[in-house]
Amino acid sequence: MSNPRAPRSKTGSVDVVIVGAGFAGLSAAERLVSMGRSVLVLEGRDRVGGRSLSGEVAGVRVDLGATWVSRRHTAIRDLANRAGCTTIGQFSQGRNVLWAAGRRRTYRGTIPTVSPAALVDMARVQLALNKLVASIDVDAAWNSPEAGRFDAISFGEWLDRKNALPATRTLMTIVSKVQWGCSPGDVSLLHALRYIRAAGGVDHMLDVEGGQQQERYAETTQEIAKRVAERLGDRVVLGTPVRRISQNGTGVTIRTDSAEIKAKYAIVTVATAHRAEIDFDPALPEQAEGLAKTWRMGVLSKAFVAYDKPFWRADGLSGEALTDTGAVFITFDVSPDATGPGVLMAFCDPRVFDGFDLEHRRSRVIQQLVQLYGTRASVPIDYLDHCWGEEPFAPGGPNPAVAPYATTSYGPALTEPHGRVHWAGTETAGEWAGTMNGAVLTGQRAAERVAAAVARESREVAV
Ligand SMILES: Cc1cc2nc3c(=O)[nH]c(=O)nc-3n(C[C@H](O)[C@H](O)[C@H](O)COP(=O)(O)OP(=O)(O)OC[C@H]3O[C@@H](n4cnc5c(N)ncnc54)[C@H](O)[C@@H]3O)c2cc1C
Incomplete structure (x- = not known):
């Protein structure tokens, strides 16, 4: 270089x-x-x-941007193999934590078991979503049979029309923030469906075991x-x-x-x-210019909090948590092993995070980790964060937050030389x-x- x-x-x-x-x-x-x-x-x-960047917290190398690969991501895996990099499994043993409506609970699996009614509702909405996803042409979403109708509303409006219950909305908002770096109301339903289809369906997109979050790279x-x-x-x-x-x-x-x-x-x-x-x-040409102007990047931030050990594991917790309030909306355990240091990776909502100074951001994240994992979370040994919306060059990520109408209007210009x-x-x-x-x-x-x-x-x- x-x-x-x-x-x-x-x-x-x-x-x-x-x-x-x-x-x-x-x-x-x-x-x-x-x-x-x-x-x-x-x-x-x-x-x-x-959008792939390494950082270091308590001597542990972490991914400030892209982290996970699924078993089906054969092209990046092949590139990584040839570069001599090795995958490690995403730790997911034990119970996950849910903080919703001011209450803490624990659950197993990908979907939080808030109540029987909420579970039924999540399954209903997921089924409806999967039906729409199946109709999407993954190579040219704008040519899908009902592209015009799907691109005329946001993902959020669709959830409204489906009368999604609050717990379903919380889960879908987290999906939207992680995938497109925005709220469901800011992304076109067609764009959301295209990305879910491209990710191999809702289950593959959300799952750790057998899904997109299955493995990460030891070397970053x-x-x-x-x-x-x-x-x-x-x-x-x-x-x-x-x-x-x-x-x-x-x-x-x-x-x-x-x-x-x-x-x-x-x-x-x-x-x-x-x-x-x-x-x-x-x-x-006009269409390609329209694409560049309307396919704005979403924004997402990540924080890493290190402890002397992954103490939550001894409590039977996986380090995976979902929350419906505050800066942190999802966490994962990215510790190198069981002996320490223990590292929690927290996805943070830029709207209530990026504009604050480091001390504010740090204390806000730690306060939420205490709610999720108890008082031991209040004594970290190191902290690091990264705000993708604040990058001085080529800011934003993980993906574009494409609003209604922009996919059908400008999508064909994505690949047209x-x-x-x-x-x-x-x-x-x-x-x-x-x-x-x-x-x-x-x-x-x-x-x-x-x-x-x-x-x-x-x-x-x-x-
Ligand atoms: C927080 C976050 C989490 C993510 N998590 C995952 C994950 O777990 N798994 C996964 O698979 N993906 C994840 N992603 C998405 C993944 O990072 C991207 O899909 C992928 O890295 C995109 O690669 P790219 O080469 O297409 O674009 P980029 O990585 O954006 O590369 C484009 C390059 O072009 C440069 N550039 C821009 N303009 C110019 C110019 N005018 N002149 C010269 N250079 C220019 C930029 O600086 C950049 O380096 C995540 C992304 C983020 C931000």
Whole structure:
């Protein structure tokens, strides 16, 4: 990897320039290099990994962004294997805690057993949701039979129409905050259905055992990206935001603050909203511009609280909790082992978290952990948090919070190439959109398409 501060040569030329060094960009580069193509990956941040970022709390490496993989996430698992990274199971033994309507209870399994009526209601709503999900075209949600109707309302409005009980709403609000970084009222029903379909259905999306939260990486997920980038060497350039992409019939010119690079093609892997920060010449067609303007990123924050031991395990608790109030709305045990340190990972609602100073954020999180896990939670040995909405470059995550009408209006522009500019990134995935696995698949897909186009042109020149 090139030193982020070192200015590169003012001009250069490669087969393909890739914008963004997240999993999509790095996978595209890896695939193109394996096919004998010259590439340059330009990353605006001074690090690789994008929405995957490591931190350290009490000496334990933790995932501030992407964490989990399911057994079915074969593309990211393959990349991680080749990078020498190893999965560990998400700890889930024991009872989970629920804090709802000012009361603490414990339960087993994914769905909280609040009351028989609430359980029946959750099953009813989940069944209705699964029926709609089954009708979604995962590769082109806007072409699904009832796309227009589903895109005209928010997920929240749909829950209203279903007369969802408060406990069902609490669960669905947590799903929405974790998946799209917003409340159900802020995300289109069609967008929600597309992501649930892409995640393999409601159960696979929510479950630890057999689901998306089954495993995480001992080395952290950003370490996978770092190792892939290491192999790509000085083909990856950090601290270099791409400002402009112009093109003519023979190639593209990429402009950064300090250089101009010529290439045959570009692959842009930035999140849809961040496409709007790049000046395209010729300009993007109306639909692609609409996509960049309306597919805004959701926001999510995470806090990590370390204790000398995972003390909750001795109480028969899994470290998994759901709450309907305050900053923390879900927790997981991400301790390295039973002997310590014990680490709780808490997902936090940015609206009541990000604007406060570190001391406020810390005391707010710890206060909630005391409600959930008892007074021993009041004596942590370390604390760390990360607010994705506050990132200075390419802020937001985990996924776009796409409002009603924006999927049917602009969705087709997700993958439609703009001349010599091709698109990748987890948003452009069909199956597994919104995950690292989706990102890897789209990077590889774009690489293959562009490599084929470069080969075709080379043959035409030879003739
Ligand atoms: C809090 C959180 C939790 C998550 N949990 C999980 C999880 O458990 N499991 C899972 O599979 N996924 C999870 N995700 C989602 C996962 O991180 C993403 O799906 C995946 O990392 C996206 O990869 P990408 O390459 O498509 O995009 P990104 O990682 O966003 O990469 C795009 C890159 O482009 C760069 N960029 C943007 N604009 C420019 C520009 N103009 N010039 C140059 N570079 C630019 C950005 O800096 C970024 O590095 C989570 C995300 C977050 C934020």
